[in-house]
Amino acid sequence: MTTAHGPLLLDCEDVAWFRDQPEAARGAAAALGRRIGLGEHRTAELVLAVAELTTNVTKHSTDASILLRVLRNHAVAGVEVLVVDTGPGMADVPAALRDGVSSIGTLGIGLGAVKRLADRFDIHSVPGVGTVQLARFWPRPLPASVAGEAVVGGITRPISGEDVCGDAWAARTDTGEEAAPAPTAETGSSARPSRVAVDWSVLTASGTRHQATRRGAAEPQHSPRAAGGRSELVRGAAAGPGQGVLVMSCDGLGHGPMAARASQAALQAFRTGSGRTPEQIMEEVHRALRGTRGAAVAVARLEAGGRLLFCGIGNIAAVVVTADSRANLLSHPGIVGSQMRQLRTYEHQVPAGGTLIMHSDGLSERWRPADLATLLHHPPAIIAAGLLRQAGTRRDDASVVIAKAAW
Template identity: 75%
Template sequence: MVGPPLLDCEDSAWFRDQPEAARGAAAALGRRIGLGEHRTAQLVLAVAELSTNVAKHAADSSMLLRVLRNRTTAGVEVLVLDSGPGMVDVPAALRDGVSSVGTLGIGLGAVQRLADAFDVHSLPGVGTVQLARFWPHPLDPSLAAEAVVSGVTRPMGGEDVCGDAWAARVDTGGRTTSAPGEGGAPAAGTRIVPAWSKHPRAGTSGEGDHRAAPPPRRSPEPDPGGRSRLLRGAAPGAGDGVLVMSCDGLGHGPMAAIASQSAVHAFRSGTARTPEQAMEEVHRALRGTRGAAVAIARLETDGRVLFCGIGNISACVLTTGSRANLLSHPGIVGHQMRQLRTYEARLPAHGALVMHSDGLSERWKAGDLATLLHHPPAVIAAGLLRLAGTRRDDASVVAFKGAW
């Protein structure tokens, strides 16, 4: 079996009420990665339309720009989050000529036509997440395939760098796979971000410090639904697996970022096949740094999940009606870890695995994300960040959805 197509995600930059800065950053990114003059102009136009749209219609909006790439191609992804009022009818909002404020109403329709991938999730009274992706043309057909993992990070207010990070890689059990964009996996640890159909899906309903080891965030008993249990000597299953890591560097700012990026490097370059083995590799790499909270999961094609967590990383298996929490134990990766433990869970066909740092509140329920589960992982992660994120700490979310 060949793993999912993988794309590297880098150079995240957030903008709040800064339309000119966002347009300038989009133009600079397009030129730097070789998007092409015409395609870069289309990207800048889309960023302008999205900025104008949220300024007119939304509250507490922010925009994220980042570079996506495989071994041969680079593109730009735009994520826009706001806290309402939301759209009652997303398909209608995408039609030209529809406007609630008397304008021409061509903004979202224009973005949809310009983007290679476009998705909108909106809930009246809650808010909206919009995603648009731009690749050089002609478009490589392989870039239309949807991958299974994506994440979002955001620095705390007043900081330029984020001390949180995420990463993912495919474990092929030693088999050689083809290059990204050719139906296979990239070098170990490349972050995975989704690329999906251009047609949008619409939803219409619904300062961390780890010096003192905190109590476990989860009850050690298995989930009431029987979806998680403690394993002894956990071993990888047959076939490919996807390893996903969420990391929260101690505190915030540049030193926290150094710790988390050291964890990402160790995770990406490592050869571990299980979460416990990967945690040991990361632990060794973080000696000499301030340390971090880390959670690592392995997801397999039959829905099996292996999970190992140390510190304040929340993790759960999520469906439209349930949230099955996974246990993280006290400790600081890179400094002090007790005996590692692995838990096994099952990921339902239409469920998602979500991990987030303590830069997000845990006061959210499965029902809050029910309609988001029909959308790609990047939109799920952004929607949860919008719902539960705090600006008093670095924040990160990573989501895995679906089989491959």
């Protein structure tokens, strides 16, 4: 969706994952609603919806996980609930949303009531595969600045046994203002002055649970496939006219608090930097990560008309998909913040209906466009959660970020 200020983007803080903990999820939802100022009545509606969703998955699904997190833009904060499970799925989603069709033993309000309570509700379900549900709660009345659906969304999950994660993602809109050329990695010159960023985790008094990765440097991705359009190496790539959407995926080396520290430094540099192209942003992130253990990083710039610029260092998979095609984008070996050779930018034309996917090596690359065919018309967060369920591993931190060319 495009607003008066450009494509709708939302900052995201992963707050907590819950498995087989319905009471804890409800308590966390209540605390989170109060913490961000959602209001007493709206917080009660949030808790009621979480209670219904958690009771449903506890009784009727396997390997269910619930994610609660804060979404923000410049003006307002809300709470998003994502529920991901495997099997049995729903054969008739519209029927499940009708009033009076509540699972036996639940609170009885039904998914239809959850849909009415939420400002945004979406569900994707495949029998025998599982279900992904999204419910989003903003203060009432609904602020105009968050009406509609964000064009970028993602999800992060820590390795089993960790509470923090070194994988991270972020998106921002380029203002269209020219920035001074970024110094190269070899020059080592100081960073440009940057805007002041708000540390939302401090304002909400909640610990941000971003995910961290095991491997930062890796062999390059496979060459782009022509099925989804050809990528070309571009020397001195420049931003196109007008606004663009910038997306970053980061995988801090290893996992745990030190990997999370690296990814948070990368996020800060991305959000406050003045770079307009992926190479400029990569230079800013490289300087910010010096003194940390480093990370694998990929940055993409999407523009009106489907032009995509991409620059990647390390083992971040980047793919442009449609329902029947997949084109891999090329990354190069290295560790951002430590061992980063000459940067290379590739230009790609995103086909009509195409979607950009970037994910860490906490997900296998052994997935096909057909696996996502029924997901691609859903919001980015639903696609990300579905892909994480399909290809994620518990042996590493994992992250997925999705950008839909809808502007």
